[in-house]
Amino acid sequence: MAFKQLSAVAAGHQAPITPGGSELVRSRFGQPLAVADHAVGTRGVIGILPAGMLPVSLYIRVPAALGAGFKASIGLADAAGDISTAADDGGGAWVTDNDVGAAGGxxxxxxxxxxxxxxxxxxxxxxxKVSGAGTAAGLFTLDLIYTNA
Incomplete structure (x- = not known):
């Protein structure tokens, strides 16, 4: 099951930000999650890593609690729309079972x-990808910091 895609960048309606040189760029990707989106295994595209870029760090921001038990995993997509385990994609999830969204933070x-x-x-x-069910609707935001390779 996939959540409803609401990011203009992730949906391909807006180009992702790319650096002109060696500077770092921060792109913020947000995804409103309905209570129905809390089913374990629900996944969807939250953002884009532009061509030729490498990530440096990321921030997870959840302004309001999504409920006890909420956990999320983040990584690059494979052809089937799940988190890739390919070596050149990082070998698996970037973040596994992160619980910042449970209480918000x-x-x-x-x-x-x-x-x-x-x-x-x-x-x-x-x-x-939702890896632990929460109980409340809310916003899950990912800030990705990246640079030219």
């Missing part, structure tokens, strides 16, 4: 998988 993360990523000549989809 903010987390800065530098996933070990970022060191394993290889650049590609095409944009890559970033997947948000």
């Amino acid at each position: 903010y987390a800065h993360l530098v996933p070990a998988a970022f060191a394993k990523l290889a650049t590609k000549d095409e944009d890559r989809r970033i997947i948000l």
Whole structure:
């Protein structure tokens, strides 16, 4: 099951931000989650890693609690729309079973998988996957910091 895609960038209606040189860029991707989206395994595209870019760090921001038990995993998409386990995509999820959304809050993360990523000549989809059910609707936001490879 996939949640309703509401990100203009992730849906392909707006181009992702790309740096002109060696600077870092921050792109914010938000996804409103309905209570029905809390089923374990629900997933969808939350953002885009532009072609030729490598991620540096990410922030998870959840302004209001999504409910006890809410957990999320994040990573690049495979052809089937799930989190890729390919070596050049980081070998698996960037973030696994993160519970920041349960009570709401903010987390800065530098996933070990970022060191394993290889650049590609095409944009890559970033997947948000519910790995623990919550109880409330709310906004899940991912800020991705990336640079030219």
